[in-house]
Amino acid sequence: MTSVGFNGRDINGLWQALAQGAERAMTASSWTESIQTLLASLGQAGGASRVWIFQLIELSQDTILQDYIFEWASDAAVSQLVRPNFRFFETALDDPVFRQIVEARQLGQGHTLIVDELPDGALKRNLQTQRILSMATVPIMLHGRCWGTLGIDDCQHGDDWGEHGLAVLRVTAELIAGYIYRSMLDSRSRQLELFQRVADCAVWELSLQTGEFWCSRAMRLLLGYPASYPHVPWRRLLKSLPDDDRRELLRKLREPRSRESAQWRMDVRVRSIKGTSKWYELVGEFEFSEEGSATHLVGLALDITERKVHEQETQEAAFHDPLTQVLNRRGFEQRAVESLAQQSKQALLVLDLDYFKRVNDAHGHPVGDQVLVLVTQRLRQQLRGQDILARMGGEEFVILLGLGAPKEVLAVAERLRLSIADWPFTIESETSTSLALSLTVSVGVAMLDTTLAPSLALSRGIARADKALYQSKHTGRNQVYVSQLMPEKESS
């Protein structure tokens, strides 16, 4: 290998200095210190006057705006970093040689110049003002674009740095690009973590082709993994979802996508490895290959547990009776329709306390309230898990029984009636002695026509059970009346 470059520059010495500089730069406390270390190694080994970095700020048709941001100088006398004319300095591109150099730099090309050999013009004058005899420059490329320029000035020798000299500079520029890139990533990830903390969200990315999954530290923490945990596999994440959420998620991922329907969202419950469950809103956007097929889904996971709990509480409140805690009319209708859609044989019972007004009138509304709570408890004790009990309003209750045989339905209705009538309700009072109140209930029964749509079967069933209740009330109360056990006989 050639150890000496053009005009006696020791290229091997330069490589060696670069390698040593890069090693020292690894232990530097910051990226700027790493760069400074490299520049110094290069400058000293190359016998240069200055090694510098200009950052490209803006390039237009006619001018280039740059900033002098790093420098190693062999001597304070040749240092230019602190000079005000190098702070955000704008240079016209009217010198053809300079324009050509700037344009070639954008494409990644380096240059070596001997100032005396340059044609007269702005560039030559400019370099002569700085007393430069020879120089070499290479671009620092980031993401394929020219981020800035690394240059080496020699104010003592007018030597060509040659291809070997440029090669050393190019490798140095590559190392510098690595430091800059790392520092950018570092500060971006800090910003990201901060954003995620403030917004209570995490970032994730899924490859639709390989199933490879990446999630930010914030998400690993949310899932209960230690911050240092390197990678949460997609399969493991899927396992932490309840079955129905997992099925829905996979289904939604398989839906065909186009660039016009790139947006994606879903609410899921996720169990952390500590066993706690949380709600997340996943919002994402598909990325596409050049051929137009979806390749990745990239998105945010927002913790919406509080909102979901609140929604559930609001829904609970909207579907339940606050006094007795059983379903209200709305809740009953919803649950009953769901139940009818699943189970065919069902009977409907409407129960209304007899002369309940007297309880309120004699003992006051609060006592009436206590009775309603106790009545609900007694009714519930007679029912099975799949039966649906609701308070329709006032002192009226409704029950959807998961039974179809008329005899069994009647037996339950009778049992319910007796559970109220058979023994008095004891009402404890703080101010007076406890009260024992005897009550009875009238019951109307209807078998549901399960050949009808659930909501129609239900509304017709309620109407018939109401009629039966009316009959029960007007023929003496405290009894069970059955509308007609077989719905088809109703019209006869």
Ligand SMILES: Nc1nc2c(ncn2[C@@H]2O[C@H](COP(=O)(O)OP(=O)(O)OP(=O)(O)O)[C@@H](O)[C@H]2O)c(=O)[nH]1
């Ligand atoms: N304490 C209390 N009373 C209620 C509540 N809702 C309705 N009521 C009362 O229930 C009573 C119902 O009276 P009525 O409709 O005349 O019926 P009843 O006295 O039970 O007589 P029958 O049904 O004909 O046997 C009224 O006094 C209502 O004020 C409630 O939430 N709490």
